[in-house]
Amino acid sequence: MGEILRLRGPDEQNIYQDDVLSFVFRRLSIVDLKGGSQPIWNEDESIFVSVNGEIYNHIALRKQLPGQHRFRTDSDSEIVLHLYEAFGVDVFSMLNGMFSLVIWDKNKQQLVMARDRLGIKPLYYSLNDDRLIFGSELKALLVHPDCPRVLKWSDLEQVGVQQKSEVSSYIEGVLHFPAGHYATWQPDKPLSFQSYWNIADSFNRGEDLSVADIENRYDELLEDAVQKRLMADVPVGLFLSGGIDSSLIAALLAKHNANVHCFTVVEKSTYQSGDVENAKKVTESMGLPFYPVLFDLKDMAQQFQLADLECMVGLIESPRFDPEWFFKSELHRTAKTEVPDIKVMLLGQGADEFAGGYSKYLGSEWRHWDDYILHDVKPSLKSHEQENKRVPDRFIQGLRDKDFIDKSISPYQQKMKALTYQLQYFNLWHEDRSSAYHGIESRVPFLDHRLVELLASVPEKHHQTLFWDKKLVRNTLRKHLADYPGDHKKVPFFVTDKRNSIQKFIIDITKNIYPTFITEYVNQSKSLFEKEDMDDLYLRLSKYNQQSEMAAWYLLERMSITICQEFCQNTKQFLD
Incomplete structure (x- = not known):
């Protein structure tokens, strides 16, 4: 699992193992380059912390720390350890940063996991019977023999559209640790989650x-x-x-x-x-x-x-x-x-x-704020709630907004x-x-x-x-920056008033790779889709007409899903 994370953490690897926990940490050295190795232990080496990310207010928090604590490093991560000793799980609401972290208490045999408020840093986990597997990347879990590897087809939304409150990993039985939460786990107790932050708590506080x-x-x-x-x-x-x-x-x-x-x-x-x-x-x-x-x-x-x-x-x-x-x-x-x-x-x-x-960007059609709310925000909210409540398609048309908008x-x-x-x-x-x-x-x-x-x-x-x-x-x-043009429009990445360059890019790369995909996947019986279906899409995209871009997207999506299946089933060989 550690070797799989070598690109994320190329500078150092440390392993810890006892009768309950097996843990590996890969480090990207940014703060305290020489002294900031992880895991970081407390004074009597009964508790350690490992943090993927940054705690930006660690210096200010050191000044607020009560009691006597001996710091081993100048790393921003160590403050989490001593604050946890002083305040327990209340520590997470004190942190300004981006992080996924674990705290291991040897004496209690208790694991505490937490993720930052907005989910900036990733953290995956999977529960298989009494075994908890977790890691910063999905691939780290996939090389574990007990990790599930089956694609979750029901979550394959169109790219760019995510209506579900639970962000999918796309693998059955593998979950994203929820943002703004912490969890505790012990060998004889279930994994227990608790929210420590929610954006809704700030609504209407600025009246x-x-x-x-x-x-x-x-x-x-x-x-x-x-x-x-x-x-x-x-x-x-x-x-x-x-x-x-x-x-x-x-x-x-x-x-x-x-x-x-x-x-x-x-x-x-x-x-x-x-x-x-x-x-x-x-x-x-x-x-x-x-x-x-x-x-x-x-x-x-x-x-x-x-x-x-x-x-x-x-x-x-x-x-x-x-x-x-x-x-x-x-x-x-x-x-x-x-x-x-x-x-x-x-x-x-x-x-x-x-x-x-x-609300207003290059290509948008709304004339003012109320127009944007009426024609974009409210319809998207209704769609969001319908998806979360799993409303069948046949009932969607004609549903009243009042039951779907707070x-x-x-x-x-x-x-x-x-x-x-x-x-x-x-x-x-x-x-x-x-x-x-x-x-x-x-x-x-x-x-x-x-x-x-x-x-x-x-x-x-x-x-x-x-x-x-x-x-x-x-x-x-x-x-x-007073001389910056005040009327400069918001422009999405690689977008002008004409999409021709991106359209052609998608069509061209799909045309380039499909023949090789046939050889490497279809002819090797690895494809999840019928060759006739994909051949038809390939023929349609090759005509360079109005339907070509959509055909290219559909074919590219089928190839990506098939490749992901291979990635999940044979992760180590795929990455080698």
């Missing part, structure tokens, strides 16, 4: 706040969140798209004289949208190192082979494929090539979900809650896996829980003023 109060507090918290995420004894980078979110991070980094390496994708769509020009101007004005990364989609499509799709399925650990994941992986690869010692990458992810980021909070607050699951399903999932594959840790300042709680507390009367077209974020950017 007395004015717009100015919220704007000032948002600015203060974001600057502090960015500064905290500079915590590292290694080089730090930023994926600077040139859009609003990453440009704001760059401006705040420069205030702290951070020598952060900025990487920007240069491609036809990013050039046409104005993002490349914005990124260059931001780095020049802030004095930040600028690395333009040229992406030629035509060339990338021609070079994309079946082995690349297999790599992406194993990397993402999912029967899904999206070109954004491949592009992000290539961006990490380039960053590592340009700055070999880089181990931390800041991202703009999470800025949209809770600040109106999807009237006690605003529609946008309900949308915020739904987006906490969407983040785990898509953005946070692929950002974590694509960075870890290249020995890099991704950090997301906009998902500091204090920022999320502030935005959730904004009363409905201020939603249009602050959230329509991301006004709150735009106004904050204007404070720190």
Whole structure:
């Protein structure tokens, strides 16, 4: 299991084993490079902690720690151990960070597991009779002989759509440890979960706040969140798209004289949208190192082979494929090539979900906030609840909204809650896996829980003023980067007003790899789908008409599912 995690933790491996627990930790050294080995034991070596992630407020927490404690390291992770000794499971609500962690108490023979509030860091587990298996990646579980390996077909939603509150692992009997929870386990007791954070607890807490109060507090918290995420004894980078979110991070980094390496994708769509020009101007004005990364989609499509799709399925650990994941992986690869010692990458992810980021963007049709709520938010909420309540399709048309939309909070607050699951399903999932594959840790300042709680507390009367077209974020950017174009539209990754380049990329890579897929999978009786069905899709995509892109997606999906089946059934051989 440890060997499988070598890319996520390339710097060190430590193993612990007793009569109850067998545990291996792979380390990516970022803080206290020489002294921060894990697991970290307490003074009498009766309790240890291991943390995948970062505790950003560890220095402040050390000052608050009561009693006498002897620290063995300067690692941010050790504070969890001593706080647990002092406060028990209340420790998790004290942490500002991203983490999946375990605490082992030898004397009690008790295991405590916890995951950060938004699910930024992954943690999988499986219960088989009395045996508990857990790990930071699905593949670590799959090499264990007791781990289930059967695909969960009922959870194979269309890529980009996740309506379920429980984020699937896509494997029967393997589960994601829920975000914002901790759990305890002992050999003679069942695994017991407890929530320590929920975004809903912050709804409507800001009724007395004015717009100015919220704007000032948002600015203060974001600057502090960015500064905290500079915590590292290694080089730090930023994926600077040139859009609003990453440009704001760059401006705040420069205030702290951070020598952060900025990487920007240069491609036809990013050039046409104005993002490349914005990124260059931001780095020049802030004095930040600028690395333009040229992406030629035509060339990338021609070079994309079946082995690349297999790599992406194993990397993402999912029967899904999206070109954004491949592009992000290539961006990490380039960053590592340009700055070999880089181990931390800041991202703009999470800025949209809770600040109106999807209310107005390039290609959207809504004219104002109420239009967005009526025609996008409310229908999506109804769909979300119908999915969670498993309403049969034949009853959906004509159902009244009142039974599916919570009237006690605003529609946008309900949308915020739904987006906490969407983040785990898509953005946070692929950002974590694509960075870890290249020995890099991704950090997301906009998902500091204090920022999320502030935005959730904004009363409905201020939603249009602050959230329509991301006004709150735009106004904050204007404070720190006055010459940034105020009317710059939100542009999704690799999107312009024409989708031709991405459409052609999907069609071309599918055409490239299908003949090899026939040889490697269909002819070897490994395919889960009939050859005639896939041949028909291949014929349709080859015509380059209006139906070609959808045919390519359907065929690519079938190949990804088949490859994932092989990945699950023969994990070690697949990855070798």
